[in-house]
Amino acid sequence: MRNEAVPVGRPRDPELERAILDSAVEVVVESGFAAARVEEIARRAGTGKAAIYRRWAGKTELVVAAAEHLQADVTVPDEGSLREDLVICVRHYVSPDARAALVLANVLAEASRDGEVRGAATEVIGRPPARALRTVIERAVARGDVDPSVPVDLIASIVPSVAFRQVVLEHRGLDEPTAVALVDDVLLPALGVRSGRGGSGAH
Known part of the structure; x- marks a missing residue:
């Protein structure tokens, strides 16, 4: 039995x-x-x-x-459009809840002084959304939409760097227009892709 x-x-x-x-x-x-x-x-x-x-x-x-707990869930989108997938990934850093930015600012400030906090914050908060961005870009490379010579890790790190800098210095997350501008005016040009702003975007 x-x-x-x-x-x-x-x-x-x-x-x-x-x-x-x-x-x-x-x-x-x-x-x-x-x-x-x-x-x-x-x-x-x-x-x-x-x-x-x-x-x-x-x-x-x-x-x-x-x-x-205050952050949006991390997903790896697959909408059939590189631009739309990137926008969804970057929206993770848009924070309408002011408390989320304040708590995250405290965590990031402490992380600069304390290795234990830095390790925990990187693993739980930093890596998952950055990994989602990198996955979306790598998938576009595999499809042939993006030149394989692009520095994927460097480009994927741009948005977290901008978002966390804003949280630390200004205690606020990205807003929607800034998130979309980061995709259209920074990420897609860095990837050598037309933004397709107002249209279906790169496929």
Whole structure:
């Protein structure tokens, strides 16, 4: 007779996790990364520190998760148009929620001083959208739409560099017109592709 696996520990509570992440956002926005305390985050979430440490290893992992919680989901689009795929990727950096930019600014500022924060922020926040951009460009190269000699990694790094610089210096994400301009006036020319602005775009 086959042994059935028995669940170990308490089941995940999505509502509690959201409450903790929202509380982390509040505390970081009010106090900054360095001054944020796990005790205060737990108090505002109506729970104890043990509930936080069951889910996250410490403050760094929790605050990075809170920053990620406010970001748009990362997807690798395939709309049949290089321009449209790039626009969708770049829209990830458009942030209508002011709190998202403030929390991310705190994380990025701390990352410049703390290697642990830098590593966590790069892995969770930085790499996924940059990887999506690179995948879209590599796919266009494979289709023959883009010259294979283009520096894919360099071009894919332009948007994150612009977006994160704006977050750190101005505490705001990209707006929609800037995101579209980055595609039409920077990425596509760098890739040697006509923007197709107002039309179907490059295929």
